[in-house]
Amino acid sequence: MKPLMSAMSPHEVRQLIRKGQITGPTAGLAASYAQANLVILKKESAFDFLLFCQRNQKPCPVLDVTEAGSPVPAIAAPGADIRTDFPKYRIYQHGVLTEEAADITPYWKDDFVGFLIGCSFSFEQALINHQIPVRHIEEGLNVPMYKTDIDCVPAGPFSGKMVVSMRPVPERQAVRAAQVTSRFPAVHGGPVHIGNPKGIGISDLDKPDFGDAVTVREGEVPVFWACGVTPQAVVMEAKPDIVITHSPGHMLITDIQNESLAIL
Amino acid sequence: MKPLMSAMSPHEVRQLIRKGQITGPTAGLAASYAQANLVILKKESAFDFLLFCQRNQKPCPVLDVTEAGSPVPAIAAPGADIRTDFPKYRIYQHGVLTEEAADITPYWKDDFVGFLIGCSFSFEQALINHQIPVRHIEEGLNVPMYKTDIDCVPAGPFSGKMVVSMRPVPERQAVRAAQVTSRFPAVHGGPVHIGNPKGIGISDLDKPDFGDAVTVREGEVPVFWACGVTPQAVVMEAKPDIVITHSPGHMLITDIQNESLAIL
Numbered sequence: 001m002k003p004l005m006s007a008m009s010p011h012e013v014r015q016l017i018r019k020g021q022i023t024g025p026t027a028g029l030a031a032s033y034a035q036a037n038l039v040i041l042k043k044e045s046a047f048d049f050l051l052f053c054q055r056n057q058k059p060c061p062v063l064d065v066t067e068a069g070s071p072v073p074a075i076a077a078p079g080a081d082i083r084t085d086f087p088k089y090r091i092y093q094h095g096v097l098t099e100e101a102a103d104i105t106p107y108w109k110d111d112f113v114g115f116l117i118g119c120s121f122s123f124e125q126a127l128i129n130h131q132i133p134v135r136h137i138e139e140g141l142n143v144p145m146y147k148t149d150i151d152c153v154p155a156g157p158f159s160g161k162m163v164v165s166m167r168p169v170p171e172r173q174a175v176r177a178a179q180v181t182s183r184f185p186a187v188h189g190g191p192v193h194i195g196n197p198k199g200i201g202i203s204d205l206d207k208p209d210f211g212d213a214v215t216v217r218e219g220e221v222p223v224f225w226a227c228g229v230t231p232q233a234v235v236m237e238a239k240p241d242i243v244i245t246h247s248p249g250h251m252l253i254t255d256i257q258n259e260s261l262a263i264l
Numbered sequence: 265m266k267p268l269m270s271a272m273s274p275h276e277v278r279q280l281i282r283k284g285q286i287t288g289p290t291a292g293l294a295a296s297y298a299q300a301n302l303v304i305l306k307k308e309s310a311f312d313f314l315l316f317c318q319r320n321q322k323p324c325p326v327l328d329v330t331e332a333g334s335p336v337p338a339i340a341a342p343g344a345d346i347r348t349d350f351p352k353y354r355i356y357q358h359g360v361l362t363e364e365a366a367d368i369t370p371y372w373k374d375d376f377v378g379f380l381i382g383c384s385f386s387f388e389q390a391l392i393n394h395q396i397p398v399r400h401i402e403e404g405l406n407v408p409m410y411k412t413d414i415d416c417v418p419a420g421p422f423s424g425k426m427v428v429s430m431r432p433v434p435e436r437q438a439v440r441a442a443q444v445t446s447r448f449p450a451v452h453g454g455p456v457h458i459g460n461p462k463g464i465g466i467s468d469l470d471k472p473d474f475g476d477a478v479t480v481r482e483g484e485v486p487v488f489w490a491c492g493v494t495p496q497a498v499v500m501e502a503k504p505d506i507v508i509t510h511s512p513g514h515m516l517i518t519d520i521q522n523e524s525l526a527i528l
Contacts, residue, residue: 047311062318182528264446
């Protein structure tokens with residue numbers, strides 16, 4: 001079934017998700033299209049959050065922002081509905097996770113603004129196309145993610161440390177991995193760090209703060225990219241009345257071709 | 265005097281501007297540092313304008329956004345004051361130019377938000393470093409700018425056509441010009457069009473809508489880049505109560521090195 005789904009159109013996949021026929025993680029679906037993370041906030045917080053994203057583009061690359069009250073991401077996926085087209089959502093009230101849901105229509109308000117944020121799936125495809133291994137995919141795990149000591153640039157109530165994802169890369173391919181991903185600033189861009197984890201405040205690669213630990217083989221170097229978990233962590237820290245996000249790994253398939261995000 | 269000024273620090277140049285000892289265009293000053301365009305709006309319009317910039321990053325690459333009421337661009341030039349450190353400003357009320365001033369302190373309001381927008385001076389330096397001629401500099405003219413038929417993606421009250429700047433490039437260097445400037449998405453990035461002006465709705469290269477016509481020599485092709493005049497034109501069109509911009513060519517010298525804006 002997986003190979004067929006990887007070849008489906010974004011619209012077809014979204015329809016299956018909307019009907020509840022796909023309920024799991026979206027990795028590998030409609031493989032050549034960009035997937036998006038979600039943060040929904042009240043309009044009153046939208047300027048500060050957009051400014052946070054503008055000031056921290058590596059962890060927070062914005063693909064689309066919905067009009068207040070509209071569930072349609074008119075630029076990234078004009079036929080989609082952000083209330084139903086992610087397989088799973090998380091609802092947080094005052095910074096506390098209160099519910100997971102497959103459909104947030106009952107919670108939708110006229111002053112909600114949805115932010116679609118680029119995802120590393122897009123550049124992982126580019127790495128694979130260049131024969132650079134992506135370990136967590138090979139091992140069937142979630143990518144390991146770590147809190148760093150790198151400060152984000154604050155905006156209004158939003159501030160915090162950058163979260164990074166890590167992929168072990170054979171030493172001889174590390175420069176190529178940096179080159180390949182630098183082409184994609186709209187989906188986190190080039191790495192923020194190569195090598196020594198302590199250099200960015202990570203004490204133990206075997207104990208990621210999110211996701212799963214992966215094998216780092218002899219002759220491989222850890223390569224760290226800014227991660228889309230950063231904006232979610234920062235929003236939680238600000239503890240707004242209500243914020244809705246996607247559940248990790250359960251993304252929206254956009255109509256944007258990964259390759260169209262390359263700047264050269 | 266010019267060579268000395270090109271080697272001055274951004275801080276030194278800003279001090280001379282603030283004291284009224286530099287009153288003219290800023291081209292060539294502190295040459296390795298990025299210069300910025302300015303749009304000041306009321307806070308109530310800031311979200312829509314920031315969203316317009318996010319949706320139209322090629323013409324509107326944001327370098328910094330000031331906190332409401334603060335004249336300090338804390339990221340791009342922490343020691344600067346956007347009320348005094350541009351040599352000349354334009355004040356528009358309801359879309360009409362009402363005054364030019366060298367100091368806008370008397371007009372400053374607690375709800376003003378300043379947007380600093382990247383400028384093509386940064387990539388022109390990169391072109392020159394690659395021995396690609398920049399005709400309007402050679403001819404001592406302003407860069408020619410044209411309204412196109414390319415629609416910007418609207419946001420709130422802000423919408424309109426993209427304005428582009430044009431530089432004639434020898435045919436054999438056109439690809440290199442595209443490569444060199446693609447490294448700089450924060451200052452307009454790669455060209456939006458190469459060749460036939462009519463392809464983007466420009467009827468006569470000799471009649472630019474802004475700036476000066478320049479010579480296009482035999483064997484040269486016109487290359488068009490998204491232009492920072494776009495956001496100003498779009499804001500004028502929306503006719504807010506008040507908007508303050510820099511006067512064309514009279515920019516802020518930031519503390520950002522041009523090369524640091526390259527993404528690879």
